[in-house]
Amino acid sequence: MSPIYKGTWAMLVGITLLSVDSLLIRLIHSSEWTLLFWRGFFSVVVILAVMLAVRPKETIAAIKAPTKSLFLGSIAFSLSTICFVLSIEMTQVASTLIIINVSPLISALLAYFFLKERVDRRTLIAIVAATAGIVFVFSDTALPDASIGNLMALVTAFMLASYFVILRKTQSKNAPLYLVLGGFFTMVIALIAGAEPFALTEQEWVYILILCVGVVPLSFVLISIGPRYLPAAHANLFMLLEAILGPLFVWWGLGEVPSQNVLIGGGIVLLTLILFTVSAANEKRALNKKASIG
Secondary structure (H helix, E strand, O other), rough: OOHHHHHHHHHHHHHHHHHHHHHHHOOOOOHHHHHHHHHHHHHHHHHHHHHHHOHHHHHHHHOOOOHHHHHHHHHHHHHHHHHHHHHHHHHHHHHHHHHOOOOHHHHHHHHHHHOOOOOOOHHHHHHHHHHHHHHOOOOOOOOOOOOOOHHHHHHHHHHHHHHHHHHHOOOOOOOOHHHOOOOOHHHHHHHHHHHOOOOOOOHHHHHHHHHHHHHHHHHHHHHHHHHHHHHHHHHHHHHHHHHHHHHHHHHHHHHOOOOOOHHHHHHHHHHHHHHHHHHHEEEEEEHHHHHHHH
């Protein structure tokens, strides 16, 4: 399997899992800070346990001497998590997902300025086409007036883009540790902000465990692998899928029927990603063949 397809599969599976996030957040009625505490706590426990079991020496060495990139990437991940949950609680889910989807554009700009990574015409076209699909999905849903929730969504987009660029810069080295340290920051901030970790009903505990032990760690581990094989803007482009899959999971879980716009817009995004990935893979294959002949 070519690197492009490896990165693509990691991102697709990761985003599909992550898209369940919004549904589970809606089903958990405790305070957002309590949710964030357990989200951070289980990210630390689950991912760190796996890393210590698989690569104990490398993991311990990286923890003892964290790099600047690891520290900055973890802060970006933590802030994106916190602001995403706060935005979901403070404004419409549609508004949050629309605003977050400027992240690929931010990622492309950050990668250009900080990594000197050229954004080719195909990537720009794909970003514009996929974003157009997202806008079409919500074209019949008016955004509310400017609010703290919308601001939180914008911060989420910027921090998510920063996280992808840092991962790309480090070639996703020790990528799961970003989630561990980011989860620790999230847990501490949530406690300071007033989290009540044990003020949960039995049903909420079930959702918390599904979300924080299964969905979040596994999805972000896979998503963190993507930038190892894909440019930052390309990898971040897959995040657009969450705005399509998220409403579909809410439809399945809460009975909120998606509009025709969701189906059409989702088709635009999926077609864009398929064509973009196949085109990039074919170009890479042709370049490799040309190099081998030369």
